[in-house]
Amino acid sequence: MIRTYRYRVKDSSAAPQLNKLARSCNFVWNFCNESQEHALRWNQRWPTGFDLNKLTAGCSKELGLHSQTVQAVCEEYAARRKQSKKRKLRWRGKRSLGWIPFKASGIKVVDDTVTYAGNTFRFWKSRDIPGTIKTGNFAQDSRKRWYVNFVVEVPETELATGTKQIGIDLGLKTLATCSDGRKIEAPRWYRNQQRRIAEHQRKKRSRQARNLQAKIANRRKDFLHKESDKLTKECGLIVVGDVGSARLAKTNMAKSVNDAGWAMFRNLLEYKAIARKVVYREVSERLSTQTCSGCGAIGGPKGREGLGIREWVCGQCNAVHDRDVNAAMNILRLGHQSLALK
Numbered sequence: 391m392i393r394t395y396r397y398r399v400k401d402s403s404a405a406p407q408l409n410k411l412a413r414s415c416n417f418v419w420n421f422c423n424e425s426q427e428h429a430l431r432w433n434q435r436w437p438t439g440f441d442l443n444k445l446t447a448g449c450s451k452e453l454g455l456h457s458q459t460v461q462a463v464c465e466e467y468a469a470r471r472k473q474s475k476k477r478k479l480r481w482r483g484k485r486s487l488g489w490i491p492f493k494a495s496g497i498k499v500v501d502d503t504v505t506y507a508g509n510t511f512r513f514w515k516s517r518d519i520p521g522t523i524k525t526g527n528f529a530q531d532s533r534k535r536w537y538v539n540f541v542v543e544v545p546e547t548e549l550a551t552g553t554k555q556i557g558i559d560l561g562l563k564t565l566a567t568c569s570d571g572r573k574i575e576a577p578r579w580y581r582n583q584q585r586r587i588a589e590h591q592r593k594k595r596s597r598q599a600r601n602l603q604a605k606i607a608n609r610r611k612d613f614l615h616k617e618s619d620k621l622t623k624e625c626g627l628i629v630v631g632d633v634g635s636a637r638l639a640k641t642n643m644a645k646s647v648n649d650a651g652w653a654m655f656r657n658l659l660e661y662k663a664i665a666r667k668v669v670y671r672e673v674s675e676r677l678s679t680q681t682c683s684g685c686g687a688i689g690g691p692k693g694r695e696g697l698g699i700r701e702w703v704c705g706q707c708n709a710v711h712d713r714d715v716n717a718a719m720n721i722l723r724l725g726h727q728s729l730a731l732k
């Protein structure tokens with residue numbers, strides 16, 4: 391199982407050195423671009439990663455890079471050029487975000503330090519690296535902060551052995567409601583920040599707005615990672631409603647703070663479920679709110695008008711339902727049905 395682990399580099403002392411290395415990588419990249427241009431002009435065969443490797447051989451020492459880094463840049467250039475179907479790619483310059491790829495043999499990690507081409511960088515070791523490092527890179531985010539990414543081969547023993555079966559209703563008011571009654575709310579912190587972003591934007595403080603956005607995106611990702619981790623560790627079956635943008639468009643609430651979270655949460659659940667061999671299903675959530683999970687009668691709150699109704703009583707069997715928990719239970723039932731069909 392291949393995973394990427396990201397750690398923040400302790401900036402202040404490392405930034406100048408990393409910036410310098412990144413400039414060297416840009417140099418290699420731009421050299422690749424020039425070789426490509428040259429080939430275009432003289433009607434030569436377009437260079438492959440292998441060709442570029444040969445052309446750049448021996449330049450690593452002068453640039454202060456590990457030779458594998460030069461190779462990685464060449465290969466990435468060739469791969470992206472091919473993928474983009476363009477004749478050449480964009481120049482990498484001052485405004486490009488720094489990027490320095492490496493292979494495991496080109497670095498040495500001891501405790502919270504990573505040594506690369508004679509430079510030792512410290513990073514915030516927020517969690518252990520749970521396996522063998524294969525490759526990785528140093529990379530900057532939009533705030534120009536440096537991170538080190540390790541691509542790690544994680545042993546299969548990390549697999550969860552959960553047995554719970556859970557249906558999940560994704561919603562506008564609550565990010566996710568589980569069939570066992572648990573509710574996962576987006577942390578108040580980032581809900582409140584939305585207003586501050588709007589204010590920054592109104593006052594044309596775009597840098598502040600961007601910084602705050604990056605911060606929120608980070609926190610949201612972190613939060614969703616933790617929640618999806620918990621669920622996939624304790625469950626053997628996860629069923630999620632297929633709620634999508636269509637329903638959102640109808641409700642005039644497309645700007646809900648949860649909407650950005652949904653898609654990511656569902657993606658995380660799916661990929662973690664697959665990695666942990668948890669059965670994952672998506673089912674139609676149509677009628678899931680209106681159907682009584684006890685007796686199957688339809689009589690619950692409907693659509694937009696019913697959005698304010700949080701609790702209701704079934705007219706058939708008199709069961710009292712929490713709107714979202716009931717929906718999650720129906721989703722779990724549909725999941726069971728879809729499994730039985732196969």
Ligand SMILES: [Zn+2]
Nearest residue numbers: 682685704707
């Ligand atoms: Zn009922």
